[in-house]
Structure formats: structure tokens, C-alpha cells
Amino acid sequence: MEYTEAELITIGDEILYGQTLDTNTQWMSVELDKIGIRIVRKTTVGDTEEAILQAFAEAESRAQLVLITGGLGPTPDDLTKPCLARYFHTELVLFQEALDQLTTFFESRGRKLNALNRTQAFLPQGCVMIPNTLGTAPGMWMQREGRVFISMPGVPHEMRKMMEDTILPKITATFQTPVFVHQMVRTVGIPESVLAVKIANWEKSLPDFTKLAYLPSLGQVRLRLTAKGTDKKGLEESVATEISKLKAHIGKYIYGYGEIRLEEAVGNLLKAQGKTIALAESCTGGLISHMITSVSGSSGYFRGSVIPYHNNLKKSLLGVTQEILETQGAVSEATVRQMAEEVRTLLGADIGIATSGIAGPTGATSEKPVGTIWIAVADDKTTQARLLQLTQARDVNIKLTAVAALNLLRQTLSEID
Ligand code: ATP
Ligand code: MG
Numbered sequence: 001m002e003y004t005e006a007e008l009i010t011i012g013d014e015i016l017y018g019q020t021l022d023t024n025t026q027w028m029s030v031e032l033d034k035i036g037i038r039i040v041r042k043t044t045v046g047d048t049e050e051a052i053l054q055a056f057a058e059a060e061s062r063a064q065l066v067l068i069t070g071g072l073g074p075t076p077d078d079l080t081k082p083c084l085a086r087y088f089h090t091e092l093v094l095f096q097e098a099l100d101q102l103t104t105f106f107e108s109r110g111r112k113l114n115a116l117n118r119t120q121a122f123l124p125q126g127c128v129m130i131p132n133t134l135g136t137a138p139g140m141w142m143q144r145e146g147r148v149f150i151s152m153p154g155v156p157h158e159m160r161k162m163m164e165d166t167i168l169p170k171i172t173a174t175f176q177t178p179v180f181v182h183q184m185v186r187t188v189g190i191p192e193s194v195l196a197v198k199i200a201n202w203e204k205s206l207p208d209f210t211k212l213a214y215l216p217s218l219g220q221v222r223l224r225l226t227a228k229g230t231d232k233k234g235l236e237e238s239v240a241t242e243i244s245k246l247k248a249h250i251g252k253y254i255y256g257y258g259e260i261r262l263e264e265a266v267g268n269l270l271k272a273q274g275k276t277i278a279l280a281e282s283c284t285g286g287l288i289s290h291m292i293t294s295v296s297g298s299s300g301y302f303r304g305s306v307i308p309y310h311n312n313l314k315k316s317l318l319g320v321t322q323e324i325l326e327t328q329g330a331v332s333e334a335t336v337r338q339m340a341e342e343v344r345t346l347l348g349a350d351i352g353i354a355t356s357g358i359a360g361p362t363g364a365t366s367e368k369p370v371g372t373i374w375i376a377v378a379d380d381k382t383t384q385a386r387l388l389q390l391t392q393a394r395d396v397n398i399k400l401t402a403v404a405a406l407n408l409l410r411q412t413l414s415e416i417d
Contacts, residue, residue, distance in 0.1 A: 003036070003037070003038040003178075004036075004064055004065055004171075004175040004176065004177065005037075005038050005039075005063045006037050006038065006040065006063050006064070006067060007039070007040055007041045007043065007059040007062055007066050008025045008028055008029070008039060008041075008042045008043070008067050008068075009043050009044075009045065009055050009056075009059060009066065009068045010025055010042070010043070010068075010069050011044075011046075011047065011055075011068060011069070011070035011079075011154070012044075012046070012070040012071060012154055013047045015044050015070070016046045023156055024154065025042050027156070027160060028067060028069075028159075029042075031163060031168060032067075032168075032171075035172055035177050036177040036178035036180070037171065037175070040062055040063055041059070041062060041063070043055050043059065047071060047077045047078075048079070049082070049086075052071070052079055052080065052083040053087060056083065060147055063147075064146060065147075065150070065171065066147070066148070066149045066150070067150045067152070067167075068149065068151045068152065069151075069152045069154050069159050070154030072120075072151065072152070073137060073153075074117055074119050074137075081122070081124065081140075081151070084127075084142060084149065084151060087149075088124055088126070088149075091124070091125055092124060093124075093125045094121055095121055095129055096121075097129060098120070098121040098122075098123060098138050099118070099121035101132075101138070102117060102121050102136055105135075106136075120136050120138070121138075123140055124140065127142045128141040128143075129141075130152070131162075132161075132162060133161060134155075134158045134161050135153055135158040137158075139151060139153070139162050139166075139167070141170065148171075148174065152167070176230070178229060179228070179230060179231070179232045179235060180226060180227070180228055181226070181227045181235040181236050181239050183240075184224050184225075184258055185222065185223040185246065185257060186255055186265075187220065187221050187222070187255070188255050188262055188403060189219070189407045189411075190250065192216045195221055195223075195250065195253070196214065199223075199246065199249050202245055202249055206225075206242060207227075207238060209227055209229050209238075210225060210226065210227045210228075210238065210239070210242065211226045211227075212224070212225055213226070218399045218400055218403060219399070219400050219407075220262065225242060225243070227239050252411075252414075252416045255407075262291075262406050262407070262410070263295050263406060265410065266292075266406050266409055266413070267297065269410065269414065270300075270413065271297070271301060275350040275351060275413070276301050276303050276348075276350050277292075277301060277302060277303065277349050277350070277352070277353060278303040278304060278305060278348075278351075278352050278353070279292075279305035279343065280305065280306045280307075280308055280318055280342070280343035280354040280355075281305055281354075281355050282307070282308055282330070282339070282354070282355055282356040282357070283355050283359050283373060284355045284398055284401050284402050284405070285307060285309070286305065286307050287401075288305075288355070288402045289304075289305040291406070292406075303347045306346070311330050314330060314335065314356075318338060319338060319342045320335050320338045321338075324338065329365075329368070330356055331356050331357050331358055331372055331373070332356075333376075335356050335374065336356050336374040336385055337354075337376050337378070339352075339356065339376065340352040340353055340376040340378035340385075341378045350379060351377060351379045351412065352376075352377070352378045352379075353375075353377050353378075354375065354376045354377075354378075355402075357374060357388070357390075358370055359371075359373070359398055359401075360394050361392060361394060369389075370392055371388075371389055371390035371397055372389060372390075373388040373401050374386070374387055374388070375404055375408055376408075377408045377409050377412050379412060384411075386404065
């Protein structure tokens with residue numbers, strides 16, 4: 001589709017000389033991009049009529065939409081309005097609506113309008129006035145032969161409010177702007193690089209109007225699909241089709257769509273199956289329990305947890321034998337299996353989950369380097385255990401273990417191997 005192209009002009013000596021950092025065009029660029037307007041150039045000019053008029057003419061030769069900030073104040077150095085009037089071959093006339101708003105603005109602050117302030121109610125004839133609810137200088141929308149000039153105050157919060165309330169919606173209504181359809185696919189248990197290889201062909205076959213972004217976090221990768229076009233329903237259907245194709249490649253790693261978190265997705269599975277869980281968290285120190293209980297309604301499936309950090313508690317509370325501890329150690333498959341099975345019966349849950357590992361940076365042995373972690377999930381039929389070989393960083397290891405344990409629970413509930 002055709003894009004509407006825009007140019008941004010900032011006016012003011014203080015920006016040109018570096019006394020004020022131009023933050024206006026940065027913010028405007030982001031907001032315009034969101035509604036599908038393509039920025040083709042940004043220009044800064046000083047407070048001279050010649051420079052301003054030249055910038056207008058150049059911008060008009062390139063873009064359909066010209067957005068201007070600054071130079072709207074009541075002082076003689078503010079030249080934007082007279083320049084606009086001249087450029088559009090018109091003159092400044094009194095806008096009664098602007099005068100009324102200005103009078104109300106001053107009265108609400110217990111001040112009287114003086115002659116200089118009154119000049120702010122004079123705008124180029126034929127323009128559409130854009131109200132300024134936070135200041136005194138109204139904005140202006142001027143249009144000729146399919147080209148639009150929009151002038152706004154330089155004061156950043158006034159400009160932003162005007163853009164949000166009036167200008168962005170008016171641009172969307174005036175110009176053909178694309179529709180965006182986003183969908184987030186949430187995966188767990190597969191590294192970004194492995195995922196990228198698995199879906200490479202699918203990614204290549206995506207339609208031109210659909211973009212894919214990889215958004216990794218600890219233990220998880222979100223895939224964001226963005227389709228851009230004009231027909232919202234058609235785009236939604238296309239995205240749904242692509243996602244069903246994606247499922248054929250990586251379905252078992254997908255735990256949800258949109259904003260859902262892993263602990264919520266697991267909670268939903270537990271609720272749907274009417275199952276309860278209990279945890280024995282050694283190296284995760286309660287993090288998994290915290291994640292689970294951060295979800296509203298978790299009391300329906302979360303029985304409770306034990307944090308048997310000391311080996312004596314692994315023995316006395318969870319029946320890990322002295323023999324296992326001596327021959328295989330606290331960080332071992334035998335230990336986490338026993339912990340998961342025992343906490344399940346101890347706390348009267350359908351499923352028990354256990355973690356034990358060397359989070360680091362101390363505690364490593366020659367056979368068990370930092371990052372060696374065992375997790376297990378036990379139900380009434382089987383117990384599954386996994387060895388994780390993680391990183392040197394303690395906090396990373398703890399978080400990765402929590403995600404891996406929740407994923408093992410998810411796999412057990414969904415009968416994924
Ligand atoms: P005023 O009525 O306050 O004079 P104005 O439209 O004339 O508004 P300016 O005088 O250009 O605007 O600037 C007002 C304030 O906004 C100044 O503090 C200026 O530094 C700041 N400002 C102007 N342009 C920008 C910009 N592009 N980015 C960030 N701040 C800006
Ligand atoms: Mg000014």
C-alpha cells in the first residue's frame with residue numbers, strides 16, 4: 001500500500017545552538033510510526049523568517065504531511081504564525097474561539113489578558129484551530145492540495161497532549177494509514193537459536209506484509225507477528241493461518257498467546273484438570289511458589305511448599321536417606337525424585353515438584369560444577385527428573401530453574417514428552 005510521508009520541522013535558535021535538546025521529534029516519530037506514517041526527514045531551523053519559509057518549501061516538496069513545533073509564543077522572536085500566513089498567502093485574523101479559550105485560561109489562573117497575550121488568538125485565516133488545553137498557544141492545521149501543515153507549540157507536554165487528543169486521530173481520519181494486527185506467541189523450553197532453525201522455512205514463507213520478531217527472556221522466547229495492511233479482518237485471518245502452520249513445527253513449546261504468563265498458563269491447566277500441586281524447593285528457595293501464588297485463584301490448586309534448604313530437613317521432612325546423600329549427594333536425581341514424591345504425599349497434592357542444585361558461585365565440586373541443577377515432577381503414576389546445566393550467575397540459575405520446573409509441570413499436564 002501507499003504510505004503517507006511526513007517531515008518534521010523544529011523551530012528555535014535554542015535547539016539549533018544546543019541549549020535545548022530536541023526531544024519533540026523523537027516522541028513524534030515514535031507516535032507517527034505507530035499509526036503507519038513514514039517519516040522521511042527532520043529539520044531544525046533558527047528563528048528567522050527566511051530559514052523558516054525555506055524549510056516549509058523544502059518539506060512540502062518531499063512530504064504530504066509537515067509537522068512543526070516551536071515558535072508560537074507571543075514574543076517577537078516567535079515567527080511561525082506569520083511565516084505560515086505568508087506561505088499560505090493569507091493573513092492572521094482573530095479567532096473568537098481561541099480568544100475565548102485564552103480568556104478562560106487566564107481567568108482560571110486569576111490573571112488578566114494583556115495585548116501581547118491577545119495576539120495568540122490571531123491565526124492564519126482558513127486554518128483549523130487545534131485547542132491547547134495546557135497552555136496559551138493554539139495549534140493549527142492548514143491544508144491545500146492534499147498537503148497538510150500542522151503547527152504546534154514547542155513546549156513538550158503541550159505538544160504531546162495536542163497530538164494525542166486531536167492531531168493523531170485527525171491524521172488517521174484524513175490520510176490512508178495502515179492497520180496493524182499483532183499476535184504474540186509464547187514459547188518455553190527451547191533456545192532462541194534452536195527455535196530459529198526449526199521455523200526458518202515457515203519464517204521465509206511468511207507473506208511480505210507480515211514481520212516476525214524474536215523477543216527472548218530467561219528460558220522463554222516470545223514470537224511477535226505483525227501484519228500490516230488495510231483490511232483488518234483479512235490480516236487477522238492471515239495471522240491466524242500462519243500461527244496454525246507454526247504450531248505444526250513448534251506446537252509443544254507453545255504455552256500461550258498474547259499477554260499470558262507461564263505460571264498463569266500452568267495454573268489454567270491445573271484448574272481445567274482439577275489437580276493440585278505441592279513443592280519442595282531447595283535451590284529455588286520459594287521462587288516457584290511465589291510465581292504460582294502471584295496468580296489470582298492459585299489457592300484452587302496450590303497446596304503449599306517446603307523449602308528444605310538444609311540436608312537435615314531433606315532427610316527428616318522428605319525422607320531423603322543418609323545413603324542417598326552420601327553416595328549421590330543432595331544435588332542428584334535420586335534426591336529430587338524422593339523430594340517430589342514425598343512432598344506430594346506430605347502435603348496431600350496430586351503432583352509434587354522438587355528442585356535441588358548448585359546455584360553458585362560457591363559450592364561446586366569436581367563432578368558438579370556451578371549451574372548443575374536437578375528438577376523433578378511426580379504424580380501418582382510416574383516421576384520425571386531432568387538435569388539442567390546452567391550458567392555461572394546465581395540469580396540467572398535460580399530463575400531459569402523456576403521456568404524449567406514450571407515447564408516440566410506443563411509438559412506432564414499436557415502429556416508432552
Ligand atoms: P511559548 O509559547 O512557550 O513561547 P513556543 O511555541 O514559542 O511556546 P518555544 O518558545 O519554541 O515554543 O519553546 C518553548 C519551550 O519548549 C522552551 O523551553 C523550549 O526549550 C522547549 N522546546 C521547544 N522546542 C523543543 C523541542 N523540539 N524539543 C524539546 N523542547 C523544546
Ligand atoms: Mg517561544
